Amino acid sequence: MVRGRISRLSVRDVRFPTSLGGHGSDAMHTDPDYSAAYVVLETDAEDGLKGYGITFTLGKGTEVVVCAVNALAPHLLNKDLGDIVGDFRGFYRQLTSDGQLRWIGPEKGVVHLATAAVLNAVWDLWAKQEGKPLWKLLVDMDPRKLVSCLDFRYITDVLTEEEAYEILQKGQVGKKEREEQMLAHGYPAYTTSCAWLGYSDATLKQLCSKALEDGWTRFKVKVGADLQDDIRRCRLIRNMIGPEKTLMMDANQRWDVPEAVEWMAKLAEFKPLWIEEPTSPDDILGHATISKALVPLGIGVATGEQCHNRVIFKQLLQAKALQFLQIDSCRLGSVNENLSVLLMAKKFDIPVCPHAGGVGLCELVQHLIIFDFVSVSASLKDRYIRRVGRVCNHMETRNSVCF
Numbered sequence: 383m384v385r386g387r388i389s390r391l392s393v394r395d396v397r398f399p400t401s402l403g404g405h406g407s408d409a410m411h412t413d414p415d416y417s418a419a420y421v422v423l424e425t426d427a428e429d430g431l432k433g434y435g436i437t438f439t440l441g442k443g444t445e446v447v448v449c450a451v452n453a454l455a456p457h458l459l460n461k462d463l464g465d466i467v468g469d470f471r472g473f474y475r476q477l478t479s480d481g482q483l484r485w486i487g488p489e490k491g492v493v494h495l496a497t498a499a500v501l502n503a504v505w506d507l508w509a510k511q512e513g514k515p516l517w518k519l520l521v522d523m524d525p526r527k528l529v530s531c532l533d534f535r536y537i538t539d540v541l542t543e544e545e546a547y548e549i550l551q552k553g554q555v556g557k558k559e560r561e562e563q564m565l566a567h568g569y570p571a572y573t574t575s576c577a578w579l580g581y582s583d584a585t586l587k588q589l590c591s592k593a594l595e596d597g598w599t600r601f602k603v604k605v606g607a608d609l610q611d612d613i614r615r616c617r618l619i620r621n622m623i624g625p626e627k628t629l630m631m632d633a634n635q636r637w638d639v640p641e642a643v644e645w646m647a648k649l650a651e652f653k654p655l656w657i658e659e660p661t662s663p664d665d666i667l668g669h670a671t672i673s674k675a676l677v678p679l680g681i682g683v684a685t686g687e688q689c690h691n692r693v694i695f696k697q698l699l700q701a702k703a704l705q706f707l708q709i710d711s712c713r714l715g716s717v718n719e720n721l722s723v724l725l726m727a728k729k730f731d732i733p734v735c736p737h738a739g740g741v742g743l744c745e746l747v748q749h750l751i752i753f754d755f756v757s758v759s760a761s762l763k764d765r766y767i768r769r770v771g772r773v774c775n776h777m778e779t780r781n782s783v784c785f
Contacts, residue, residue, distance in 0.1 A: 396417060405740075421499045534546070549758060629653065631658065709747070717750070
């Protein structure tokens with residue numbers, strides 16, 4: 383039973399000095415301080431439960447997101463939680479269609495990050511009142527009710543509400559067995575903790591050796607700043623992990639389109655599964671060009687970490703611009719929008735490998751990907767979740783995450 387009127391919304395600027403050790407560094411973000419705008423929702427219900435939501439940033443931009451969260455607060459204060467989740471689609475549109483705030487979006491940028499933090503807190507509070515973790519709330523929800531939470535505006539040319547319902551209905555078959563599988567074995571994972579771009583060779587070797595000892599078989603390395611250095615570092619890590627283990631690469635938007643193709647042709651000898659964010663996240667046709675060019679090399683394109691909204695994902699899928707889709711639990715408009723992208727990925731038969739990182743992203747995104755496996759995709763083929771041990775507090779568990 384959903385209960386209570388939202389009586390208070392608070393937001394904190396939480397930062398960690400990860401830049402001091404080069405943790406999280408890549409070709410475009412050389413000195414990130416992993417941070418979050420941290421939202422807490424309280425109600426007047428006697429249970430005393432609170433909803434917690436975050437959106438991820440890299441440091442000083444957090445203060446701007448905090449301002450946007452406070453600007454959105456009037457939409458929630460004194461509203462009945464039951465009314466919000468009873469018409470979640472309408473409430474999502476209310477936030478994303480604010481007549482004045484929409485102008486500095488729409489559905490992207492700082493306001494959308496703030497929307498994610500606020501709505502993630504609503505979902506957390508709803509799940510707590512139901513006595514379930516978020517993934518279980520989603521898995522157990524009636525398909526028609528779940529579909530009613532999603533905004534299909536701008537994507538009905540590829541996914542209608544009825545098609546989404548049919549996907550979820552088909553996902554009911556074998557759902558119990560898949561849920562038991564997740565609880566017993568967890569979800570396949572890879573690590574980025576060994577090969578941040580700011581790490582020395584000594585640190586890379588040390589961390590890679592430790593990861594191998596811990597049983598990791600999938601590794602991601604940051605590339606894009608200097609070709610010869612990339613070749614040297616990729617050779618070092620490939621020699622350490624051996625030819626049978628999986629290697630991914632991430633350029634964090636560093637290259638122009640022709641440069642991406644040329645650069646990856648030089649790195650193809652190291653057999654990467656994918657190149658992540660090879661160019662501007664807004665360049666849909668550029669991603670399509672890169673994707674087509676890398677097919678003969680056996681290298682896929684992965685992107686989505688800075689994909690603004692479901693509309694951009696729709697176009698990436700339509701253009702065949704990616705082979706691995708990377709939703710982000712805090713850049714898209716919270717759980718609501720992420721679910722619509724999961725359903726589009728299912729229709730296009732593209733595996734989802736969520737973006738995650740520090741300050742709670744790994745913990746939040748696992749709920750989405752478990753829901754995807756149990757209720758939507760029903761597949762683990764070419765699907766992995768990212769774990770980052772040195773920039774967030776969690777337990778890494780031998781190539782899988784457990785719940």
